[in-house]
Amino acid sequence: MLVPLLAVLTAVVVGGVVIVAVGGNPFFAYIGLIQGSFGSAKALSETAVWATPYIFAGLAVALAFKGGLFNIGAEGQLAFGAVTAALIGYALPDWLGTDLPAIIHIPLAVGLGALAGALWAAIPGALKAYTGGHEVINTIMMNYIALNLTSFLLNGPMRDPNPIDLSAQTPEIALSARIPPLFEGLRFHWGFILALVVAFLVYILIWKTTLGFEIRTVGSNPDAAQYAGINVKRTIVISMALSGLLAGMAGTIEVTALNYRHELGFSIGYGFDAIAIALLGKTHPLGVVLAAILFGAMRNGATRMQFLTQIPVDVISVIQALILLFVAADAIIRYIYRFKTRGERVVLTRGWGG
Amino acid sequence: MTEQPIVLEAKGITKNFPGVLANDQVDFDLRKGEIHALLGENGAGKTTLMNILYGLYKPDSGEIKVNGQPVVIHSPKDSIEAGIGMVHQHFMLVPVFTVAENIMLGDETTRYGVLDQKAVVRRVKELSKQYSLEIDPNAIVGQLPVGVQQRVEIIKALYRNAQILILDEPTAVLTPQEADDLFVIMRELTRRGVSIIFITHKLKEVLAIADRITVMRAGRVVGTVDPKDTNEQKLAAMMVGREVILKVEKKPAQPGKQVLEVEGLSVHDWRGLETVRGVTFQVRAGEILGIAGVQGNGQTELVETLTGLRPSAGGKIRFSGQDMTGKSPRLLTETGMAHIPEDRQRHGLVLSYPVADNLVLNTYYKQPFGVRGIMQPAAIDANARKLIQDFDIRTPSPYVNVGKLSGGNQQKVIVARELSHEINLLIANQPTRGLDVGSIEYIHQEIVAMRDRGLGVLLVSAELDEIMALSDRIAVMYRGQIVVTVDANKVTREQLGLWMAGAHPEE
Ligand SMILES: Nc1ncnc2c1ncn2[C@@H]1O[C@H](COP(=O)(O)OP(=O)(O)OP(=O)(O)O)[C@@H](O)[C@H]1O
Ligand SMILES: [Mg+2]
Numbered sequence: 001m002l003v004p005l006l007a008v009l010t011a012v013v014v015g016g017v018v019i020v021a022v023g024g025n026p027f028f029a030y031i032g033l034i035q036g037s038f039g040s041a042k043a044l045s046e047t048a049v050w051a052t053p054y055i056f057a058g059l060a061v062a063l064a065f066k067g068g069l070f071n072i073g074a075e076g077q078l079a080f081g082a083v084t085a086a087l088i089g090y091a092l093p094d095w096l097g098t099d100l101p102a103i104i105h106i107p108l109a110v111g112l113g114a115l116a117g118a119l120w121a122a123i124p125g126a127l128k129a130y131t132g133g134h135e136v137i138n139t140i141m142m143n144y145i146a147l148n149l150t151s152f153l154l155n156g157p158m159r160d161p162n163p164i165d166l167s168a169q170t171p172e173i174a175l176s177a178r179i180p181p182l183f184e185g186l187r188f189h190w191g192f193i194l195a196l197v198v199a200f201l202v203y204i205l206i207w208k209t210t211l212g213f214e215i216r217t218v219g220s221n222p223d224a225a226q227y228a229g230i231n232v233k234r235t236i237v238i239s240m241a242l243s244g245l246l247a248g249m250a251g252t253i254e255v256t257a258l259n260y261r262h263e264l265g266f267s268i269g270y271g272f273d274a275i276a277i278a279l280l281g282k283t284h285p286l287g288v289v290l291a292a293i294l295f296g297a298m299r300n301g302a303t304r305m306q307f308l309t310q311i312p313v314d315v316i317s318v319i320q321a322l323i324l325l326f327v328a329a330d331a332i333i334r335y336i337y338r339f340k341t342r343g344e345r346v347v348l349t350r351g352w353g354g
Numbered sequence: 355m356t357e358q359p360i361v362l363e364a365k366g367i368t369k370n371f372p373g374v375l376a377n378d379q380v381d382f383d384l385r386k387g388e389i390h391a392l393l394g395e396n397g398a399g400k401t402t403l404m405n406i407l408y409g410l411y412k413p414d415s416g417e418i419k420v421n422g423q424p425v426v427i428h429s430p431k432d433s434i435e436a437g438i439g440m441v442h443q444h445f446m447l448v449p450v451f452t453v454a455e456n457i458m459l460g461d462e463t464t465r466y467g468v469l470d471q472k473a474v475v476r477r478v479k480e481l482s483k484q485y486s487l488e489i490d491p492n493a494i495v496g497q498l499p500v501g502v503q504q505r506v507e508i509i510k511a512l513y514r515n516a517q518i519l520i521l522d523e524p525t526a527v528l529t530p531q532e533a534d535d536l537f538v539i540m541r542e543l544t545r546r547g548v549s550i551i552f553i554t555h556k557l558k559e560v561l562a563i564a565d566r567i568t569v570m571r572a573g574r575v576v577g578t579v580d581p582k583d584t585n586e587q588k589l590a591a592m593m594v595g596r597e598v599i600l601k602v603e604k605k606p607a608q609p610g611k612q613v614l615e616v617e618g619l620s621v622h623d624w625r626g627l628e629t630v631r632g633v634t635f636q637v638r639a640g641e642i643l644g645i646a647g648v649q650g651n652g653q654t655e656l657v658e659t660l661t662g663l664r665p666s667a668g669g670k671i672r673f674s675g676q677d678m679t680g681k682s683p684r685l686l687t688e689t690g691m692a693h694i695p696e697d698r699q700r701h702g703l704v705l706s707y708p709v710a711d712n713l714v715l716n717t718y719y720k721q722p723f724g725v726r727g728i729m730q731p732a733a734i735d736a737n738a739r740k741l742i743q744d745f746d747i748r749t750p751s752p753y754v755n756v757g758k759l760s761g762g763n764q765q766k767v768i769v770a771r772e773l774s775h776e777i778n779l780l781i782a783n784q785p786t787r788g789l790d791v792g793s794i795e796y797i798h799q800e801i802v803a804m805r806d807r808g809l810g811v812l813l814v815s816a817e818l819d820e821i822m823a824l825s826d827r828i829a830v831m832y833r834g835q836i837v838v839t840v841d842a843n844k845v846t847r848e849q850l851g852l853w854m855a856g857a858h859p860e861e
Pocket of ligand 1: 376396400749758762763788
């Protein structure tokens with residue numbers, strides 16, 4: 001609990017030094033950052049909008065972690081989910097030759113998009129379970145396939161035929177597939193609420209259900225899981241599929257609640273931010289939500305910061321990278337703050353003798 | 355023996371863990387060139403005391419002196435500097451490295467910034483000659499038997515100039531032969547001035563090898579005795595605080611129908627070698643079949659296959675009247691098979707889970723612990739409290755991670771779990787490994803009582819005493835085959851020993 005907080009704090013301090021180095025005033029910069037992210041109703045709304053996909057994608061990575069799997073492929077799963085949701089969103093009424101009520105169209109778009117993400121992740125999951133192929137390699141491969149496939153679709157079959165649009169993007173989705181904003185005039189949408197609900201559900205799944213027990217057991221000690229009668233292979237596939245489902249949700253919600261279309265390149269970077277968020281949140285759903293809001297706030301406030309101080313937004317990426325660095329290498333944090341580990345750290349040497 | 359100077363002295367060591375006073379004003383000293391055995395119940399605080407001496411834990415209070423000088427030990431580095439070395443039960447060796455590489459790990463000898471392998475190999479050879487510790491510095495550690503790996507750990511400590519050696523239950527995983535070899539090494543070391551603290555639960559070993567014996571109970575030192583003035587009974591009573599029945603009382607078996615029938619079973623190990631070769635035997639309800647044999651003769655693979663953890667390469671397994679060849683552990687458990695696995699930390703437990711969860715590790719999904727996919731914390735809690743009580747598991751609460759329990763108490767968690775559900779066959783592989791005499795007594799009585807209620811038991815143990823004490827029939831396994839099966843009361847220890855070593859039984 002303490003380590004992530006101190007990691008953020010340290011990153012902010014070191015980030016301040018970086019700001020000074022590029023000729024800015026760190027206090028103004030941070031004030032700008034806070035104003036831009038929490039200073040007004042609009043700022044808050046935008047922070048939530050940024051945080052929404054982060055929550056879903058962070059949960060995706062965190063859930064996989066619990067199952068002992070390193071899902072680097074959230075980005076590809078997200079893209080695949082987004083493309084699917086967009087397709088269902090704009091094309092389904094045409095295929096059916098009739099308009100759909102929102103109550104059916106929205107769940108279909110969101111659900112099928114999420115399923116597409118699940119499928120995309122289940123493939124490396126199955127490769128891991130049944131052939132031993134490492135999920136890190138295979139999810140990265142699946143990322144390339146997803147991104148190139150999306151690129152092909154958005155430049156070809158799914159490209160918006162409207163000649164005014166030069167960028168590679170799908171047509172806008174039907175009105176009936178759009179998740180409405182909560183307040184008039186703000187982009188804040190139901191997707192954020194859904195993200196919080198899903199975070200809670202993930203918490204229940206991991207800690208309160210037998211499936212969660214199976215996922216955690218396989219993640220903690222696969223040999224003991226096998227001994228306990230758990231179907232280890234199946235559980236690995238399920239863990240990956242659920243992880244992909246959540247990543248797919250991230251993309252789906254962006255399409256149905258925010259952009260109303262899928263645009264090439266929008267998914268880039270989410271996969272890695274998601275890993276950072278999952279780590280910063282200590283792979284706990286509540287931690288992930290908080291970390292996602294922090295990341296959302298930084299992304300959102302960065303513009304205002306740049307406006308106030310002319311400091312390039314890239315500084316924010318530096319700070320985020322620093323946070324990740326400090327979280328991942330928590331020995332640094334422990335050393336800086338003299339956490340006397342007092343030898344009470346995990347003793348690797350316990351055995352029969354206990 | 356003339357009074358030798360005291361090389362290591364701990365005074366008033368106290369250590370609290372949340373909810374447990376693991377060491378309470380412990381005084382302990384070690385003389386030059388002696389073997390000082392440390393005995394005590396599971397959870398008495400032996401390992402904790404050693405970890406403090408080795409710098410892994412910091413005591414709440416107390417003082418440590420080495421050669422009469424007070425020393426401050428904050429980390430293993432400090433204790434190594436003070437000449438203390440420790441061999442933990444689970445070795446800290448990198449299996450793919452050579453012996454020499456493992457020995458220099460953490461203390462690399464370099465020349466011009468490059469590892470100086472040759473110097474290490476030379477030094478290891480010197481050491482092995484000096485202390486008569488046979489070892490090949492270029493062997494790959496993972497391919498060495500356990501006993502030899504342990505020797506590597508000892509040399510590793512000597513390489514760092516350890517004059518004081520802590521051995522925490524070194525014999526628990528050794529075959530009797532390997533244990534004897536270790537004792538020879540230990541004597542040789544003490545002759546050369548090394549002082550040894552030796553932890554074990556085996557009273558025979560203590561009496562045979564120790565110069566002094568200190569007994570701990572519930573964090574305190576109960577007393578220090580000379581092996582000449584004591585015996586197994588007295589030691590056991592000192593440890594447990596009451597009389598312990600070292601001999602198992604049991605009535606003749608009343609075998610019923612067959613619960614387990616194994617026919618021509620063959621199993622391959624991970625290298626694809628046939629380690630179980632056409633084994634045939636039966637276990638009947640109400641009897642205990644003991645499988646005797648030197649470790650590494652296929653027992654591990656046999657048990658793993660019987661319990662569904664490893665595929666078979668041929669043959670048949672019938673359990674409860676059904677063909678169960680190649681069936682999953684889940685189905686076997688549901689049919690009434692219980693399994694106490696050999697490697698408790700690998701198969702038997704999830705160390706990062708609380709005791710309560712480990713007690714339902716293979717029943718979590720069933721009534722009353724899981725209802726329609728939802729875990730039932732109340733039922734899991736009640737189960738944990740009952741088993742902790744019944745099996746005298748020493749833990750501050752059901753929600754402490756099992757990895758924090760003492761080694762013996764971890765084993766009790768498994769035994770409690772496996773004996774607590776509805777079963778008709780128990781397969782127990784080294785069920786009392788690492789347990790104190792009191793717990794062994796309890797578990798032995800429990801196994802016999804369950805046999806009398808009609809349970810079939812397949813007992814695999816490297817302890818000939820345990821096999822002799824519990825079994826109704828004994829099968830001897832040698833090189834993957836069962837060479838002979840005999841009535842337990844028609845055979846002597848010596849005869850079994852010969853068969854285990856490969857002598858042909860001729861009748
Ligand atoms: N890291 C820890 N955190 C909390 N409690 C601990 C920790 N290590 C040991 N304990 C507790 O301290 C007590 C003493 O444990 P210790 O491992 O020293 O026992 P032991 O005498 O070595 O027993 P065994 O013979 O079973 O190995 C036990 O009750 C154990 O649960
Ligand atoms: Mg111990």
